[in-house]
Amino acid sequence: MTLPGRLRPWFRRLPVVTRLVLAVAITMSLVLTGAAGLVYWRVRTALDQQLNDDLTTYRHSLDQAVRAGTRVPPGPSGSLQQVLDAHGRVLRSSDSLSHQPLLTPAELSAVSRGATIRRDVGSLLPITPGTLRLQAKRVTADGQPRIVIAAVRRGHRDEALRELLAQLALASGLTLVAASYVGYRTARAALRPVERYRSGAATLADGAQNLRLDVPADHDDEITRLGHTLNHMLDRLEESAERERRFVADASHELRTPLSLLRAEVDVALHRPRSAGELTETLRSVDAEVQRLIDLSNALLDLEELGSTQHITRAPAELAHLIAAAVAPHLRTAELSGRTVTVDAARVTVDVDARWLRPAIGNLLDNALRHGRGAVRLTATVHDGRLRLCVTDEGTGFPPEFLPRAFDRFARAEASRTSEGSGLGLAFVHAVATAHGGTTHAENTGRGASVILDLPCRPGHEPGRRVR
Known part of the structure; x- marks a missing residue:
């Protein structure tokens, strides 16, 4: 239904039910x-x-009687007749017409020239009163x-048509009321x-908490699907709010500690x-805490940027070169602590976002060097279109109670928050994997x-198999 331009704003301001009924x-x-x-046209026809x-x-019959000069035969019920001369004088007429001419001068002239008037x-x-239909x-x-x-008189015909109009108007009105009522109840x-x-x-x-909409389980229509969508949205909102509360609490604690030490x-x-x-020693301590705040802020900003990015930018990258670039900054740290980093990477070209994957690999190595013991080994294999990166060390492993939350923000295996690290390294790795459509897993071997x-x-494979 198309409304005139002036009525559209008014129509759109009406309630939905009113609009549907209208x-x-x-x-x-x-x-x-x-x-x-x-119906009226068919009946009238x-x-x-x-x-x-x-x-x-x-x-x-009248024509034949006039030509023959005989008595005018009786016509159908309500019929009338009139015979005029060429000048319009009434020669013969039905009694009810009282010799009153039925034709106008213009019609009389047209008939005199041979036309038929109806x-x-x-x-x-x-x-x-006195409705007629005539032919001359x-x-x-x-x-x-x-x-x-x-x-002939049209009285019966006109009465039938008027009765038909009245019945059609009544039936249409009742049907319109019934349809409007049904439309209102349905809407x-x-x-x-x-x-x-x-x-x-x-x-x-x-401010209500844990609210869920009551959606019938035995229906599958648009409204029901809307209810399921809204409930899913409420689940996501509740999870987001809970994560935000945890994030604010953890971040405030993480920031409070270096700020308190600075003070x-x-x-x-x-x-x-x-x-x-x-004073020099104090400044060194202050510098360390400031650097800790900078690292924490950068990690939070990286996580926020990665989480708000709708899609990553994939591009072909040589896996061996990508791994080498990620490992290089950590070789000196491993050497100073008397440890080794071994790399076993497939020689292939992978389609990933190196901007995010490179620091994710660095975080895995930093985590192993910071909290593990012995040699660190990084293996990178590709099978069935999936890249599997595994970083292992020879330390005591993760505490069993820590494994389920290893990739949560600010999660640490140590009870004290004054230990090294911000607790965001593995969370960043998990965010990178999720952005690529992948997964993360931590375990003790x-x-x-x-x-x-x-x-x-x-x-896309290239010549050669592995680089060590």
Whole structure:
């Protein structure tokens, strides 16, 4: 249904139920008007055809009687006749006409020239008495032109049509009321779940917790699917809110510790005069805490950027070169601590986002060097279009209670938050894997800890097999 431009803003401001009922009412009005018009036209055509047939037959009888000069035969019920001369004088007329001419001067002139006149006298609505349908034609009798007018009363025909109009109007009105009522009840029933969902959302906006919409399990329509979608959205919102609460609590704790240490160092330095060596040592301590704050801020920003990115930018990269670039910054650290880093990487080209994968590998190595013991081994294999990176060490492994939350933000195996690291390294690795559509896994091998990064890579093999 298309509305005029001026009515559209007004229509859109109406409630949905009102709009639906109006749309149903207007559409049904058009349909009923069309149907009533078709019925009326068919009935009127049939009645007119019968009336015209009777009138034509009666006029032919009049023509023959006038030509022969015989008595005018009786016509159908309600028939009338009038015979005029060429000048329009009434020569013969039915008693009820009182010799009143039925033709206008223009019609009389047209018939005198040989035309046949057909017209109605009186109207259907408003009701007028003495309605007629007449035919007039010129005939020749005894060498003189005569104008024969045959007419029949339309009273029965008009009464039938008026009764038909009244019945069609009544039936259409009742049908329109019934259709509008059914449309109203149907719209209310269809939108009742939406109103229930709206009330639930309003309750949630008022601070309600753990709210879920009551969605019937045995239905599968658009409204039901909307309810399931909203419940899924509420689940995600609740999870997001819970993560945010944990993040704020953990981040505030993480930031409070270095800030408190900074304040303590500054207070001690200001408490009494210090020597140049003591001030230098204090500044070194302050610098370490500032660097810790910078690292923590950078890690949080990286996680936020990675989490808010709708998609990563994949590009072909040589896996061996990617691994070498990620391992190089950690070789010096391993050498200073008397440990080794061994790399076993497939010689293939992988389709990944090296910007994020490279620091993720670095975080795995940093975690192994920082918290593990012995040699660190990094293996990178590609099979069935998936890249599997595994970093192992020879330490004591993860505490069993830590494994389920190893990839959570600020999660640490040590109870103290003053230990090295921010607790964001493995969380960043997990975020990179998720962005690639992959997974992460941490486990104890019996000879140390193992962290596995598995993600799709769509590789293209090159000559050679492995680089060590």
